Amino acid sequence: MSQMPKLLITGASGFTGQHACNHFVNAGFAVTAVSRKGFGNGQVETELCDLTNKENVGKLIKKVKPDYLLHLAGQNHVGKSWIDPVSSLEANSMSTLYLIEALRQENPACKVVIVGSALQFDPQNISTLTHPYSLSKTLQVLIAQSWGVLYNMNVVIAKPSNLIGPGISNGVCSIFAKKIVDMEENKAEKVLEVSNLQAKRDFVDVRDAVIAYEILLTQGKPGEIYDIASGHSHSLGEVITGFRNLTTIDFEIKSKKVKDQEEGRVEISAVEIAKLGWKPVRSLKSSLEDILYYYRKNKP
Numbered sequence: 001m002s003q004m005p006k007l008l009i010t011g012a013s014g015f016t017g018q019h020a021c022n023h024f025v026n027a028g029f030a031v032t033a034v035s036r037k038g039f040g041n042g043q044v045e046t047e048l049c050d051l052t053n054k055e056n057v058g059k060l061i062k063k064v065k066p067d068y069l070l071h072l073a074g075q076n077h078v079g080k081s082w083i084d085p086v087s088s089l090e091a092n093s094m095s096t097l098y099l100i101e102a103l104r105q106e107n108p109a110c111k112v113v114i115v116g117s118a119l120q121f122d123p124q125n126i127s128t129l130t131h132p133y134s135l136s137k138t139l140q141v142l143i144a145q146s147w148g149v150l151y152n153m154n155v156v157i158a159k160p161s162n163l164i165g166p167g168i169s170n171g172v173c174s175i176f177a178k179k180i181v182d183m184e185e186n187k188a189e190k191v192l193e194v195s196n197l198q199a200k201r202d203f204v205d206v207r208d209a210v211i212a213y214e215i216l217l218t219q220g221k222p223g224e225i226y227d228i229a230s231g232h233s234h235s236l237g238e239v240i241t242g243f244r245n246l247t248t249i250d251f252e253i254k255s256k257k258v259k260d261q262e263e264g265r266v267e268i269s270a271v272e273i274a275k276l277g278w279k280p281v282r283s284l285k286s287s288l289e290d291i292l293y294y295y296r297k298n299k300p
Contacts, residue, residue: 011073051095081133092136156220166294197237
């Protein structure tokens with residue numbers, strides 16, 4: 001039997017999940033990857049599970065008995081949360097409750113990192129609530145923290161900013177990159193549309209974020225919320241300029257010049273996790289290079 005620590009990663013087939021699986025295998029963990037659908041990764045054990053089904057989650061935890069849990073799964077699209085708010089609450093809030101309750105009954109000593117969102121709102125000020133996605137992620141974190149307090153669970157919260165990097169993602173950098181690659185192949189009009197060139201984001205490479213998650217799994221203080229951010233905001237105009245410098249084609253930019261209603265201007269600081277020795281090492285330029293390379297090599 002392997003003596004490696006057992007790590008359960010939910011949402012393992014997703015953008016961050018695939019990077020996490022690769023990272024933690026290399027870091028010496030015995031990884032069990034959980035998703036709703038099968039995916040290819042010969043380095044990890046895989047389990048299919050609908051995390052919104054309480055009974056299935058209980059069976060999963062009883063079978064795996066993890067020493068660590070990295071909870072990445074969920075519904076992460078603001079627009080979808082407006083269309084079907086209940087499913088967003090189930091996917092983000094209730095799945096978290098089912099997981100940590102199953103752990104409480106099976107292995108309450110398990111170290112848990114719940115990945116929240118920079119789009120959480122302040123529950124003490126309801127006017128800061130902007131969309132159902134924000135509600136679902138805020139409730140997710142409150143549930144996790146509450147189980148930590150009520151049942152002395154070993155739960156840590158990670159709150160990442162905008163994650164970017166190679167792989168399939170619905171993030172703005174990937175959207176731009178896919179469109180540029182289509183332009184390069186003459187499959188799309190050479191026009192890039194953006195809602196607001198001045199809108200700013202704090203971008204962190206997903207591979208740096210995964211390193212942060214490992215630090216939190218091993219060193220994070222139970223009950224704490226750790227922001228994961230670069231500490232530098234970049235406008236979407238700067239991102240587009242970065243992509244322009246990485247392609248030989250020329251394209252027009254069409255800006256709607258409207259306020260960004262979806263993500264707002266959230267400023268977060270990674271001071272606390274920096275105390276544990278983490279800092280991002282990948283520049284925005286290198287991340288954009290890798291995103292473009294990915295889509296050039298992985299045609300739809």
